[in-house]
Amino acid sequence: MDFAFDARTEELRARLLAFMDTHVYPAEQVVHEQRERAASPWETVPVVEELKAEARRQGLWNLFLPDSGYGAGLTNLQYAPLAEIMGRSPQLAPTVTNCAAPDTGNMEVLAQFGDEAQRKQWLEPLLAGEIRSAFAMTEPDVASSDATNITTHIERDGDEYVITGRKWYISGAMHPDCAVFIVMGKTDPDGADIRRQQSMVLVPRDTPGVTIRRAMQVFGYEDHYHGGHAEVVFDHARVPVANLIGEEGGGFAIAQARLGPGRIHHCMRLIGMAERAIELMCRRAVSRNAFGKALAQQGVVQNWIADARVAVEQLRLLVLKTAWMMDTVGNRGAHTEIQAIKIATPRTVVGILDRAIQLYGAGGVSQDFPLAELYAGARTLMLADGPDEVHQRSLARRELKKYL
Incomplete structure (x- = not known):
């Protein structure tokens, strides 16, 4: 296993990181302000459409789809670090790059199982961001x-x-x-x-x-x-x-094919959420004083930050291994690894976000910082695409089968 980024991944990472710094992070507050003035809370606000146009112009569009005829043609291993970057602003970045669920999974279903007429009517407008x-x-x-x-x-x-x-x-x-x-x-x-x-x-x-x-x-x-x-x-x-x-009776198999990539995409973005939480923790720790010294000098805060860094590095390696296996032996061959990351990543990231919220105090649960919304999203992923307990049950059965 070689997890070094190839030239194409490095080039896309550089462009995406610049796009995040220049366009996405500054737009987060603008989105909230424009939404407050919108006629309907569900309408797409102007800044989102502007960012979508800019992402397309920069070639940061449909990066998730491995089918080179429809998408970017990236492998799971190539897409993993890009999804992680987008996960730092999970509500905005995936949307403006046309890499947001549930559209991603639906496009994968149509690309893999849809007929020509279905792809023409529904897949092509989805790929274009028109619907x-x-x-x-x-x-x-x-x-x-x-x-x-x-x-x-x-x-x-x-x-x-x-x-x-x-x-x-x-x-x-x-x-x-x-x-x-x-x-x-x-x-x-x-x-x-x-x-x-x-x-x-x-x-x-x-x-x-x-x-x-x-x-x-x-x-x-x-x-x-x-x-x-x-x-x-x-x-x-x-x-x-x-x-x-597809065919009558094929729905369960299609759902499983859809959920495999969806689960790893969620875990990739969760790592980005954890990275942003660590960054916010560090910024807060060096800028606030309590009981006569900076929060960064408090032993418990140092422990939180150190533990978070260790956990993120472990998760990233497991997700990259899973991506590599999906690319080399297929989703079925990587079933154990997909379940492992689906169990480990949300619960670990929820813990990191919980500590970050604690460090921010009242601000951590407010709308002035992204932590509360990130926490809600991460906690939900302990249920979405199969609750943790279902994956634990299946994974344990597979392990026990070796001894029966």
């Missing part, structure tokens, strides 16, 4: 940590599918540019193989029978950057059979 999308899988009435539990029905009726069900925490659904949902439901609810009961269909947002019921909050945040998280009702919504992605 947004949502992924509708999680449901409020079942334990969605087990995807086989979903109850949304996708029933064939002649040349159409009829979708009925209720979803929630559907990221991106509140965004006014959200044009399409990828909906996971059951086409064969009584099938013998519980992992072949599900299918995925494309449902345009303006389809009759689709209702955005409300915006869901996350620790009080509405996550406007990603288009919010909505509760969505599908009441006998009809779409053409041609809107099926």
